[in-house]
Amino acid sequence: TGWRPKRTVIYAAWDGEEPGLLGSTEWVETHMEELRRHAVLYVNSDSNGRGFLYVGGSHTLEKFINEVARDVVDPQKKISAGERERARRIVQGSAEERREARGRADLRIAALGSGSDFTPFLQHLGVASLNIGYGGEDGGGSYHSIYDSFVHYTRFGDPGFDYGIALAQTGGRIILRFADADYLPLSFxxxxxxxxxxxxxxxxxxxxxxxxxxxxxxxxxxxxxxxxxxxxxxxxxxxxxxxxxxxxxxxxxxxxxxxxxxxxxxxxxxxxxxxxxxxxxxxxxxxxxxxxxxxxxxxxxxxxxxxxxxxxxxxxxxxxxxxxxxxxxxxxxxxxxxxxxxxxxxxxxxxxxxxxxxxxxxxxxxxxxxxxx
CATH class of the missing domain: 1.20.930.40 (Transferrin receptor-like, dimerisation domain)
Structure with a gap:
């Protein structure tokens, strides 16, 4: 179609994550000045499974990511990923989470600490960041073990890769909407x-x-x-x-x-x-x-x-x-x-x-x- 995004999109697969986030950290420090001038968003996804949408990130992006979550269909329940996460908080959350899930227009997103490659972007440079993934129904327990394998994932994690598709749809919407927005869709x-x-x-x-x-x-x-x-x-x-x-x-x-x-x-x-x-x-x-x-x-x-x-x-x-x-x-x-x-x-x-x-x-x-x- 000849379409081009209004903003440059860079895809990265980081090496050296386990030994102190070395790959992403060294890249960020090497390109620090250019990133400081031009980087407007970093989207991270560390792992994925079957279940509910998890989002952590900068709260200037909270309204934006809620809009995205409303437009992604949960592959099991055929309702939006946002609606399903809201239901989870009503059923499984604390009293405060239930109250907010019923009464607050936007679901709160978690604040980010460390443990994945968003760290140098957010904590060192101050680039608005998101960390996204699905999970909660895939059992867990295999991460960083000998069972953390393709076979285990296809048998027990996400058979059929339904939530791999949902993650791609979530990340894709984030990137496309941000890259093609007339101005940055931040809200305060x-x-x-x-x-x-x-x-x-x-x-x-x-x-x-x-x-x-x-x-x-x-x-x-x-x-x-x-x-x-x-x-x-x-x-x-x-x-x-x-x-x-x-x-x-x-x-x-x-x-x-x-x-x-x-x-x-x-x-x-x-x-x-x-x-x-x-x-x-x-x-x-x-x-x-x-x-x-x-x-x-x-x-x-x-x-x-x-x-x-x-x-x-x-x-x-x-x-x-x-x-x-x-x-x-x-x-x-x-x-x-x-x-x-x-x-x-x-x-x-x-x-x-x-x-x-x-x-x-x-x-x-x-x-x-x-x-x-």
Missing amino acids: NNLTDTVAVYVNELTKLSDDTREEIKETNLRLSDKTFEAVSDPTETYIAPRREAPAPHLNFAPLQNALARLQDSTNKFETVMRDPVTRSHLSSKKAQMSLDAALLEVEHAMTRGEGLPRRPWFKHQLYAPGFYTGYGVKTLPGVREAIEQRNWSEADQQISVVSATIVKIAEQIDRATAAATGSR
Whole structure:
């Protein structure tokens, strides 16, 4: 047909994944400057099986991937992959997941930590990323074992490759829609909502940690631990800790309010027919694209995280001690978990400044979308 995508699409099959993500990491570091200028999306798929659609990634993409999931048909149930995952959360999820599955328009996607090749793109460069795959009904247990084979997969994993086709349809829609969009299909309402959840979690974590320290010290004073210890075994009392201070989360709350205001303005402008008319020109589209690309970059910080300068993303990171598992707003969260109160206070300022920087870049995107009218 002569069709060509509006954006370059690069396909990669990475070597060296198991020994520290060496293949993807070295490639990203080698091409860092070009990727920083031009890369707008990285889509990862590590493994696939039979069952439900799993998506983790950048929350600027949450609305976009929900739209894709609504258009992919589950090969077993003949309903959309998104609808089937929503049903799973209602039946198998926590009370909060059930409530949101019934009442929230978009399904939440997971935040990404590490463990696969999205890591250098997201955590080091700040490129919007997705990790996709199907699973949950294929039994599991074979990964990284002698049974992780073609024979096992065709007998027990996904006989007929139905979900291999579903994964191709999911990834294909993501790539085609992103590559051929007039401007990047990013949205910030879900991002802002997610950051608000993270801020509330930090406040609760701080309160719970302070109460935990207080209770432990009280039990030591009352000799409660000693009273319940087994006299036939060696007793070692917990260490008494200094009382935890009350952290000032006002800078984070103020930054969140700033982000909400910028998001509201952007989303309002993008619904305006006058904006749509302005964005019909190639020059306006390129201007908006450039501004949207920098929103993702604004989530990183050149100095990186405490003791981990390579990890530059301030909203998501693999845990310092937990590896694969994600820590959200990691600078503050891990400082609280480690009872490093001075660092927690300092990181509140750092993360607040990052959130304000994101809001300022969204404002630039709003100006680009309107031609600063």
